Amino acid sequence: MNSIEALREALLRFRDERDWQQFHSLRNLIVSLNLEAGELLELLQWKSDAEIAALPADAAGREALADECADVFLYLLLIADTAGIDLLDAAAAKLAKNGEKYPVEKAFGSRAKYDRL
Amino acid sequence: MNSIEALREALLRFRDERDWQQFHSLRNLIVSLNLEAGELLELLQWKSDAEIAALPADAAGREALADECADVFLYLLLIADTAGIDLLDAAAAKLAKNGEKYPVEKAFGSRAKYDRL
């Protein structure tokens, strides 16, 4: 897959071949994205920091991470499609906003929230 | 922004200019992605289906949706970077797996889980 646009087209084709758009209300998609985010979180459950850091080096751990990241991404693309949002533009715009909230000279090396910088 | 690769580079530059990679353990990033997914869910709280469907047509509602989708996407890119995952490839591979779990002839027009098809 070599572009987000090609992925988006493959995804919408997948959805439409199955006649699933009828289930893809914004509510259902956002709930589903949260459930997939939870499955990503579940990969960490009961694990120490060292065990988590070692996950990507293990074939099964890495595939599980990749699959759950993929599920979140696919729902994100469906939400964006349903809401008429261009995901790349939205992310670039948000990054610019974040740059104003976290100017380099204040935020350097700090994990404080912007209202505490 | 015209490609996921350009976005990824802008994001890593943003992170490195602030020396934030030290906070970006897989655990912290996955927890943060879940919190952002929750902010997306919060946009639906107490709203009816009709009110939710109307969100994208309203300028403030659409910007809120775009911002929260963007936050989820940015954390997803950071997780992928940290775990050495190519997000487009992972999504294409997962879509192929989903195609096997949900063959068109069984899944058409159905919202049942694959183990109940």
Added chain:
Amino acid sequence: MNSIEALREALLRFRDERDWQQFHSLRNLIVSLNLEAGELLELLQWKSDAEIAALPADAAGREALADECADVFLYLLLIADTAGIDLLDAAAAKLAKNGEKYPVEKAFGSRAKYDRL
């Protein structure tokens, strides 16, 4: 079970018989509570409002709801125990705070957040 105190004692005995307190850091318990909350949310996935409202009248639906509520409750009790919080007192105190944020004369019949009342 006739009191929250009796439940708490049964739960701590369950934990200690299995030597599980070693895994019950505040972080692990809070992550687990979020995962159980997600399982409750999953019971709603793809369902219409009418189907959700009908869940408690169906034996299997009701048991699934009861089981997931129970899991959230059990982790809440473990978190409270670990953090030295009395759950009943904390809830009563929070209800009093909420009463100040949402005075009856302003909040009656409104689902607005307190900062918009």
Added chain:
Amino acid sequence: MNSIEALREALLRFRDERDWQQFHSLRNLIVSLNLEAGELLELLQWKSDAEIAALPADAAGREALADECADVFLYLLLIADTAGIDLLDAAAAKLAKNGEKYPVEKAFGSRAKYDRL
């Protein structure tokens, strides 16, 4: 507050004085519980294990934990009320089920899931 029953009554009175039951569909309550669980998770964001473990000893940290636990508990009581579930009985029944899935002799000192014991 000296019993879960007294808390439940205070909570339902709080709700009814504000005429809020109309908003308390099972869906809305379960979404709200997930959002409150997320606020509990947010207390851990960017913190190390040592910082998290120190939260309860700090007055502000402890109050934040107590408040978020309380919010989860209050929504849990509202869900139970709406679904006709007795929370103490449900938790006791689930604990018994867990005892069968995790027998002491197999689960002692192990954090493995029951299907891997």
